[in-house]
Amino acid sequence: xxxxxxxxxxxxxxxxxxxxxxxxxxxxxxxxxxxxxxxxxxxxxxxxxxxxxxxxxxxxxxxxxxxxxxxxxxxxxxxxxxxxxxxxxxxxxxxxxxxxxxxxxxxxxxxxxxxxxxxxxxxxxxxxxxxxxxxxxxxxxxxxxxxxxxxxxxxxxxxxxxxxxxxxxxxxxxxxxxxxxxxxxxxxxxxxxxxxxxxxxxxxxxxxxxxxxxxxxxxxxxxxxxxxxxxxxxxxxxxxxxxxxxxxxxxxxxxxxxxxxxxxxxxxxxxxxxxxxxxxxxxxxxxx
Ligand SMILES: [Fe+2]
Ligand SMILES: [Fe+2]
Numbered sequence: 404x405x406x407x408x409x410x411x412x413x414x415x416x417x418x419x420x421x422x423x424x425x426x427x428x429x430x431x432x433x434x435x436x437x438x439x440x441x442x443x444x445x446x447x448x449x450x451x452x453x454x455x456x457x458x459x460x461x462x463x464x465x466x467x468x469x470x471x472x473x474x475x476x477x478x479x480x481x482x483x484x485x486x487x488x489x490x491x492x493x494x495x496x497x498x499x500x501x502x503x504x505x506x507x508x509x510x511x512x513x514x515x516x517x518x519x520x521x522x523x524x525x526x527x528x529x530x531x532x533x534x535x536x537x538x539x540x541x542x543x544x545x546x547x548x549x550x551x552x553x554x555x556x557x558x559x560x561x562x563x564x565x566x567x568x569x570x571x572x573x574x575x576x577x578x579x580x581x582x583x584x585x586x587x588x589x590x591x592x593x594x595x596x597x598x599x600x601x602x603x604x605x606x607x608x609x610x611x612x613x614x615x616x617x618x619x620x621x622x623x624x625x626x627x628x629x630x631x632x633x634x635x636x637x638x639x640x641x642x643x644x645x646x647x648x649x650x651x652x653x654x655x656x657x658x659x660x661x662x663x664x665x666x667x668x669x670x671x672x673x674x675x676x677x678x679x680x681x682x683x684x685x686x687x688x689x690x691x
Contacts (some may be wrong), residue, residue: 408435409631411589414620415455416446429652441589442472442553453495470513472553488519516554525554526569539581579608598667611667
């Protein structure tokens with residue numbers, strides 16, 4: 404059994420310091436084996452914002468696996484955007500754009516989906532897909548396999564489809580054939596969990612797709628600040644969404660997931676719906 408905390412879309416530059424302090428306290432109480440950070444650490448990829456993100460990560464006393472998001476590439480500095488899009492990210496956060504972590508029965512692998520050529524959408528290259536296939540197929544089948552990316556692979560249930568990560572379905576099929584169990588992503592600032600089979604894709608493998616909301620930024624989309632705590636106990640897991648209530652993070656909803664009849668299903672009734680106890684400070688129209 405391992406606990407993985409999944410935080411996303413910190414957006415330093417649009418962060419709420421009180422929420423960040425509450426998250427640090429909560430993470431210390433949860434005590435995860437790994438903190439997976441699924442991108443958008445900064446708002447505009449400025450040096451000061453990366454320094455603030457670095458200081459925040461340095462205060463988390465647990466191993467971390469981090470991938471960049473579209474906001475971690477400069478938007479208005481066009482020369483830097485195309486000449487050194489992730490230069491500051493690599494300098495301040497990590498030079499490793501293919502991070503991997505393994506502990507006991509769990510392996511977690513990150514992929515960079517941020518691109519210079521698009522304003523906010525993401526993409527996975529053919530080379531990255533082949534890299535992921537090699538990594539995932541090289542991990543024994545009795546290990547629980549997790550992918551971390553910034554951009555979403557599937558839309559929120561019942562909502563119009565947002566732009567999804569380019570070549571995402573090909574990537575899912577590749578890692579699914581190699582026994583991937585779980586995908587963690589962000590970008591939408593909306594949290595949800597769904598089995599990949601809900602998308603009616605030509606993917607035969609069961610994979611649970613888990614999205615995280617924005618952990619500490621004021622770029623809400625009709626949700627409070629949240630993050631995910633995954634207690635992975637193969638072959639199943641418990642997903643707990645922890646939401647900021649104005650003072651602290653507390654359990655907002657949770658579900659026990661198991662693979663049944665070729666797909667991930669939540670057992671019993673899911674917990675109470677998210678309570679938007681923090682009023683969104685910005686319009687939900689704001690792009691993530
Ligand atoms: Fe994003
Ligand atoms: Fe974001």
